Amino acid sequence: MSASTPLVRFENVQKSYDGEVLVVKDFNLDVERGEFLTMLGPSGSGKTTCLMMLAGFEPATHGEIYLDNQPINNVPPHKRGIGMVFQNYALFPHMTVAENLAFPLEVRRMSRSDREARVNRALDMVQLGEFGARRPAQLSGGQQQRVAVARALVFDPELVLMDEPLGALDKNLREQMQYEIKHIHENLGVTVVYVTHDQSEALTMSNRIAVFNDGVVQQLAAPDVLYEKPENAFVAQFIGENNKLRGDVTALEDGRCVVSTASGHQVQAIAVNVSQVGQPTTLSLRPERVLIAPQPGSIDNEFEATVLELIYLGDHIRARVALLGREDFIIKVPNSADHVAIRKGDTVIVGWQSDDCRALDA
Amino acid sequence: MTTAETNIEYEGESLKKRLDKAMFASRRRAFLLVLPLLLFVLVTFVAPVLYFLFQGFYDPTFSRIMPQTSAQLAEWDTVSEPDEAMYAALVADLVDARKAKTIGKVATRVNREKAGTRSVFTSSARKAAKLEAPFKEALIDVKKEWADPAIWEAMKTASNTWTLGYYANALDYRQNADGSYRRQDASRRVDTEVGFGDWSFTVNLGIHQLLFLRTLQISLMVTVFCLLLGYPIAYLLATLPLRTSNLLMILVLLPFWTSILVRTTSWIAMLQSQGVVNDLLVFFGVTNDDGRFSLIYNKLGTLIAMTHILLPFMVLPLFSVMKGIPPSYVRAAKSLGATNWTAFWRVYAPQTIPGIGAGAILVFIVAIGYYITPALVGGQDGQMISNFIDFHMRKSLNWNLAAGLGGVLLVIVMFLYWLYDRIVGIDNMKMG
Numbered sequence A: 001m002s003a004s005t006p007l008v009r010f011e012n013v014q015k016s017y018d019g020e021v022l023v024v025k026d027f028n029l030d031v032e033r034g035e036f037l038t039m040l041g042p043s044g045s046g047k048t049t050c051l052m053m054l055a056g057f058e059p060a061t062h063g064e065i066y067l068d069n070q071p072i073n074n075v076p077p078h079k080r081g082i083g084m085v086f087q088n089y090a091l092f093p094h095m096t097v098a099e100n101l102a103f104p105l106e107v108r109r110m111s112r113s114d115r116e117a118r119v120n121r122a123l124d125m126v127q128l129g130e131f132g133a134r135r136p137a138q139l140s141g142g143q144q145q146r147v148a149v150a151r152a153l154v155f156d157p158e159l160v161l162m163d164e165p166l167g168a169l170d171k172n173l174r175e176q177m178q179y180e181i182k183h184i185h186e187n188l189g190v191t192v193v194y195v196t197h198d199q200s201e202a203l204t205m206s207n208r209i210a211v212f213n214d215g216v217v218q219q220l221a222a223p224d225v226l227y228e229k230p231e232n233a234f235v236a237q238f239i240g241e242n243n244k245l246r247g248d249v250t251a252l253e254d255g256r257c258v259v260s261t262a263s264g265h266q267v268q269a270i271a272v273n274v275s276q277v278g279q280p281t282t283l284s285l286r287p288e289r290v291l292i293a294p295q296p297g298s299i300d301n302e303f304e305a306t307v308l309e310l311i312y313l314g315d316h317i318r319a320r321v322a323l324l325g326r327e328d329f330i331i332k333v334p335n336s337a338d339h340v341a342i343r344k345g346d347t348v349i350v351g352w353q354s355d356d357c358r359a360l361d362a
Numbered sequence B: 001m002t003t004a005e006t007n008i009e010y011e012g013e014s015l016k017k018r019l020d021k022a023m024f025a026s027r028r029r030a031f032l033l034v035l036p037l038l039l040f041v042l043v044t045f046v047a048p049v050l051y052f053l054f055q056g057f058y059d060p061t062f063s064r065i066m067p068q069t070s071a072q073l074a075e076w077d078t079v080s081e082p083d084e085a086m087y088a089a090l091v092a093d094l095v096d097a098r099k100a101k102t103i104g105k106v107a108t109r110v111n112r113e114k115a116g117t118r119s120v121f122t123s124s125a126r127k128a129a130k131l132e133a134p135f136k137e138a139l140i141d142v143k144k145e146w147a148d149p150a151i152w153e154a155m156k157t158a159s160n161t162w163t164l165g166y167y168a169n170a171l172d173y174r175q176n177a178d179g180s181y182r183r184q185d186a187s188r189r190v191d192t193e194v195g196f197g198d199w200s201f202t203v204n205l206g207i208h209q210l211l212f213l214r215t216l217q218i219s220l221m222v223t224v225f226c227l228l229l230g231y232p233i234a235y236l237l238a239t240l241p242l243r244t245s246n247l248l249m250i251l252v253l254l255p256f257w258t259s260i261l262v263r264t265t266s267w268i269a270m271l272q273s274q275g276v277v278n279d280l281l282v283f284f285g286v287t288n289d290d291g292r293f294s295l296i297y298n299k300l301g302t303l304i305a306m307t308h309i310l311l312p313f314m315v316l317p318l319f320s321v322m323k324g325i326p327p328s329y330v331r332a333a334k335s336l337g338a339t340n341w342t343a344f345w346r347v348y349a350p351q352t353i354p355g356i357g358a359g360a361i362l363v364f365i366v367a368i369g370y371y372i373t374p375a376l377v378g379g380q381d382g383q384m385i386s387n388f389i390d391f392h393m394r395k396s397l398n399w400n401l402a403a404g405l406g407g408v409l410l411v412i413v414m415f416l417y418w419l420y421d422r423i424v425g426i427d428n429m430k431m432g
């Protein structure tokens, strides 16, 4: 029960639906009390499955899940006391909003007056005080979303699960709801496990993000770490925009390496996922970390590039250049007062710090 | 603002007019497309039904064959003694009817109003040609029944071309000569117990009233049984994996593709006293050879066979409604702390009400007019109103009464439909 133990622990959990394919392979995860943890990954990577195992709707085929240090594999869903927000909200259509919110309190045999007080408090929390008497069908998508959040929280669960809760909303509303949910989390101190395939949503809301692929957690880290220090090529590619350069390691020393590309150039990089000389590797480089016409000598990677395409995006300009034998190399040029003017067809010197260039798995 | 909108004009035509014009072409095409079906339905369904219902109000037999008597009866006050002029008209009509060989029809018609008068007409008609004035004495000489005002009253009732008499008869009321109504004779009524156990009471009902009541009761019971049996099946169908549920669906539909006659007769093989079910019961010692149960040729047989036959009508709408309920609702309920039972009753079941409504009304309305199954397995007390209508259509040839019974059945169904709409709401119903 001490505050230092994780609230949820997945231990070597595996899951197969058909007895042939492992949808979740050897899943290990600790969710700390009070944190907002997001499972992020492409569709079909097993996020929902993990959430369903935690909620108790799917049995794990192997391994154990602990809630508050208690193994819960044999605890039925209604005894787990976990709040849940579903993607389609799953608001009961035959009940009013207030009845929906009162439902978890009723099944807990709470007195009528307590129930009313709590329902009203929950409705106020999501700014829907006047909507208690309406049916879910009479609410907009965003309002339904808020009711679903309020319902999952009204019985004061320690843990709330949300499975792509904003997937059905349009872009503006989605961003607004991201902040609202984040604020509710901060105010209540409740632990949230959130599932999404939208990386910007994950970056906006989370304390930590578990990046899923193919039933395996690729990296579990805070958003800034994930973005700036991806540990493998999948994470680098999945989070944010990324330039990939393939090559072989020709020198390796002190956590730094030299990589020779197919075009014959030598690139200095940090050795993240390479262990020996001769190994193939993928270099990862964020487009905004590439400089155009840097001060000569100030930087350890400098190459000649030809501008192929320019796209004006207001706050920055995207330049596609031919570089090191590739034609899909992207550079983001910030639209600052003193930015270097380039035109299509220009040949320019570009460069980057070796600290910004990570040598990952091939 | 609104006036500006409604007065938009293009080349002198209002927008509304132009829209109507544009819509007219597409409406006409839609109409032409459905025209063949419309005509087919009109000719083969609407017209016969209306014509048939019309027969319940319209019976020109007596007034056409006995025009002079009918004219006299129209003047008659039903209280005073029939006078010579009436007897004279009657004799003249009897002579004509015998020549035209239509006297049998008249006799049948009056016999419906007063039993036992058939032979009075046929034998009097035979002698009518030879009778001489004064006709009153002469006719009473032939048959003393002619002195009885009751036969004249019966004739007056029968002489009405437009009559509510058949509808009244369908409800076990009889029309009097003066246009008033009385209950069916006590000899044609029975004491019947209505209700269950402590809440039952005895009512004195006519044969038709009894049949309508029994028809409603059987239909209601069949509906309830179909719901009890069909609900779990529909639930399984909607929740099992696709491959298994498809197989199960074929099992549900299989009886649908088999002739009703075949299914009903196989129930005879199953349920008769030397049938499979009784044999098994004897074999397992539930009963002995003398104590075989009567499972068929009674109400029980009708209930079993009809429930089996109408089950798909309940399962299919229920299934389609349940299929549309995402599993996340029940999951949400459970995550909120509801047990399986609470989640089912509070969250799942209420959402299936449209399916229950559709299935129940479908089964009930099909059951209320059911005919072939009760005819084959119903015995005496398993007969329904349709069997009686059939009897009057084919055996007693009293089409007018059959029309009356059919009309009453139609009104009952429409009333129940209206009631259903008030309570459940038709738009709350989902067929799929």
Ligand SMILES: Nc1ncnc2c1ncn2[C@@H]1O[C@H](COP(=O)(O)OP(=O)(O)O)[C@@H](O)[C@H]1O
Pocket (backbone or CB within 6 Å): A017, A018, A023, A041, A042, A043, A044, A045, A046, A047, A048, A049, A050
């Ligand atoms: N109920 C199920 N039965 C069989 N396979 C399933 C079921 N649910 C999910 N899967 C499979 O498991 C994999 C992971 O699915 P899911 O956990 O829903 O992924 P995500 O939520 O990350 O999109 C997918 O390949 C999917 O087809």
Ligand SMILES: [Mg+2]
Pocket (backbone or CB within 6 Å): A047, A048, A049
């Ligand atoms: Mg999912």
